[in-house]
Amino acid sequence: MKDSKINSFVSIKNQGQEVIKANNGFSDNQVALECIYCKKRYSSSKAINRCLDDGRTLDVVYDFPKIDPEEMKALWSLRRLSNKTEDRSGVWRFRDLMPFVKKPSKIISLNEGNTLFFRAKKAGDFVGLKNLYIKHQGMNPTGSFKDPGMSAAITQANNMNMKAVVCASTGNTSAAMAAYANRAEMLPVVIIPEGQIAYGKLSQALDYGALTIQIKGDFDLAMQIVIDIAPEIGIYVVNSINPFRIEGQKTIVPEILEQLDWNVPDRIVVPGGNLGHASSLAKGLRELKTFGFIKKLPRITIVQAAGSGPLYNMVTSEHPDFFEPVLHPKTLATAIKIGNPISHEKAIRGIKETDGWITKVTEQEIADAKAIVGQEGIGCEPASATSIAGLKKIMEQGTDRPVDPDETVVAILTGNILKDPDYTVLYHTDRLSDEYDLQTKIESKGKKIKSRFMNSPVLVGPDPQKIKKLILDRLQA
Ligand SMILES: Cc1ncc(COP(=O)(O)O)c(C=O)c1O
Ligand SMILES: [Zn+2]
Numbered sequence: 001m002k003d004s005k006i007n008s009f010v011s012i013k014n015q016g017q018e019v020i021k022a023n024n025g026f027s028d029n030q031v032a033l034e035c036i037y038c039k040k041r042y043s044s045s046k047a048i049n050r051c052l053d054d055g056r057t058l059d060v061v062y063d064f065p066k067i068d069p070e071e072m073k074a075l076w077s078l079r080r081l082s083n084k085t086e087d088r089s090g091v092w093r094f095r096d097l098m099p100f101v102k103k104p105s106k107i108i109s110l111n112e113g114n115t116l117f118f119r120a121k122k123a124g125d126f127v128g129l130k131n132l133y134i135k136h137q138g139m140n141p142t143g144s145f146k147d148p149g150m151s152a153a154i155t156q157a158n159n160m161n162m163k164a165v166v167c168a169s170t171g172n173t174s175a176a177m178a179a180y181a182n183r184a185e186m187l188p189v190v191i192i193p194e195g196q197i198a199y200g201k202l203s204q205a206l207d208y209g210a211l212t213i214q215i216k217g218d219f220d221l222a223m224q225i226v227i228d229i230a231p232e233i234g235i236y237v238v239n240s241i242n243p244f245r246i247e248g249q250k251t252i253v254p255e256i257l258e259q260l261d262w263n264v265p266d267r268i269v270v271p272g273g274n275l276g277h278a279s280s281l282a283k284g285l286r287e288l289k290t291f292g293f294i295k296k297l298p299r300i301t302i303v304q305a306a307g308s309g310p311l312y313n314m315v316t317s318e319h320p321d322f323f324e325p326v327l328h329p330k331t332l333a334t335a336i337k338i339g340n341p342i343s344h345e346k347a348i349r350g351i352k353e354t355d356g357w358i359t360k361v362t363e364q365e366i367a368d369a370k371a372i373v374g375q376e377g378i379g380c381e382p383a384s385a386t387s388i389a390g391l392k393k394i395m396e397q398g399t400d401r402p403v404d405p406d407e408t409v410v411a412i413l414t415g416n417i418l419k420d421p422d423y424t425v426l427y428h429t430d431r432l433s434d435e436y437d438l439q440t441k442i443e444s445k446g447k448k449i450k451s452r453f454m455n456s457p458v459l460v461g462p463d464p465q466k467i468k469k470l471i472l473d474r475l476q477a
Contacts, residue, residue: 017081019074020078020079020081025099026095026099026101026102026103026104027099029063031060031062031063031099031100032044033058034059034060034061035051035056035057035058036056036057036058036346037345038051038056041061045159045160047162047234047236049237050241056345057241057343057345057346059243059246059283059346060098060243060246062099064099067291069291069292072291073258073262075096076254077258079093080093084104085104085107085109086104086107088111088114089109089112090112090114090148091112091113091251092109094254094255097250097254098152098247100244101155106155107155108183108184110141110142110179110183112140112147112148112150112151113140113147113252115136115137115139115140115255116134116135116136116378117134117259118133119131119132120133120411121376122372122375123369123373123376123411126372128392129395129403129409130406133260133265133410133411134376134378134411135252135256135259135410137252137412137414137415138380138381138414138419139416140176141179142175143204143418143419144176144381144414144416145172145249145277145412145414145415146172146173146175147176147180148248148251149244149247149248149280150173150176150177150179150245150248152248153165153242153244154177154181154183154186155244157186158184158186163186163187164188165186165187165235165236165237165238166188166189166190166191166226166229166230166235166237167189167190167191167237167238167239168223168225169191169197169205169219169239170192170196170197170335170336170337171192171200171335172414172419173239174188174190174192174197174202174204174210174212175201175208177190178190178204178205178208178209179204179208181208181210182209188208188210189210189211190205190210190211191222191225191226192205192212192215193218193219194215194216195214196218196219197334198334198335198381198419198420198422200381200418200420200421201419201420218329218339219329219337219338220325220338223340239276240274240275240276240277240280240343241274241276241342241343245276245280246276246279246280246346247280247283249276250283250284252281253288254284254293257288257294260408260410263408264294264295264296264297264298265407265409265410266299266404266407266409267300267356267408267409267410268299268301268411268412269301269303269387269390269391269409269410269412270302270303270412271303271304271336271383271384271386271414272302272336272386273337273341273383274338274341274343275302275341275342275344275347276342277412278343278346278347278350279343279346279347282300282349282350282351283346285350285353285354297355298354299354299355299356300350300351300356301356301358301390302351302357303358303359303360303361303386303387303391304336304358304359304361304386305361305363305366306331306360306362306363307326307329307331308326308329308333308336308338308339309360310323310324310339310340311344311347311358312358312359312360314348315348323344323345325339325340326340331363332382332423332432332434332436333381333382333383334420335383335419336386357394360390361389364449365392366385366386367382367385369385369387369389369392370384370385370388370423371451371453371454372388373385373413378413379417379424380416380417381414383414383415384413385413387412387414391403391411427449427451428451428454428456428457429454429456429457430454430456432449432451433445433447433448434447435447458470
């Protein structure tokens, strides 16, 4: 390369570094917690997650300085040139949207975010969409979409000098919390339903040093216990009821838009469990529209498992304003086995604002969709596959808000395939039934799930001729 060309690249790089330094995104902004219902405000330094008057959930609200969308987009891209964690992290790169941190040393990050985004041809053919994109949040450091939100919540815990944090979990929250709390030198306390956590996730909580308390009961009971005991012993709850979780998770919105060169998709599809994810998409979209980054809102589409779908039941019932929990939720997609989702009001608000929709899918539909995601060469855990299964269902059955085959749709995959390998192996060996026991691995109970896209292992003796034949036969198939 000629010297003059090199010199101009060096000068561009130096200018970039100057811009990054001059706009460091740390300030003394006003931050408060605001009740989503009565709008009462509380100091953000209070370790509360609900309105003290009416018990409703809270939003983090800011007195934002003026934001110029074009300048901001350039700055967010430029920050990737820096080697500082706060600039490279896919959460903190967007810290101008979540100005509750005063200085970089407070940030607890594992370089989360910046996850894989790709056009999904096979999954697109499966559901009947030309422009289907997959955003794989299972590529985060602990293997699930929980990491961006957890980075924010543990950073806030650090702001408040917390010594311990607690969560109830279906597995991924506990893995993420344990990892981030560990980095922040706080004690992670995990309360989980015994025998209902996939081993990939349980192993993480144990390895990362969490005090792991198993209860005989389901997630909803574990959540209730957390809410009851946390204030009594002064530890900070970091389930998605914590509004700072939503702040970290909302950065998936600018990240997706960046990955689509700021072309707004028509729809974003997410699995629904405790409903923090859908709530955070809504907050991110709302704020970016207010600041003028985007003009339209993609429809938020939530997918629940049929045996665990209280939000679906609510919106399709004769009394769509009346929320009723599902008492004994059932699904092999253990991550979303939740009957009493804590963020249902925020999720409904998001669906209404974006003219979105909600659907539910069967165990068979989840298993089929998961196998198709595997064929993309990526894979996901069962709960994540509900995004693809739900899209297929809406395409086939239609709703009063049908999906146009020409729509640009982003389906979010929430967890890594390695989180729950038992499910995948049972499926591909044609032994998956809708009630297998995670701990005893007894798969004979319950209704058999058909392994429609099975790729079973082949057992042969150590016979080179037979092995050669198997390979050649497969090549010709
Ligand atoms: C893999 C996976 N997908 C989806 C969900 C549901 O997300 P949310 O609880 O935010 O609705 C969870 C929650 O634990 C999860 O772990
Ligand atoms: Zn209130």
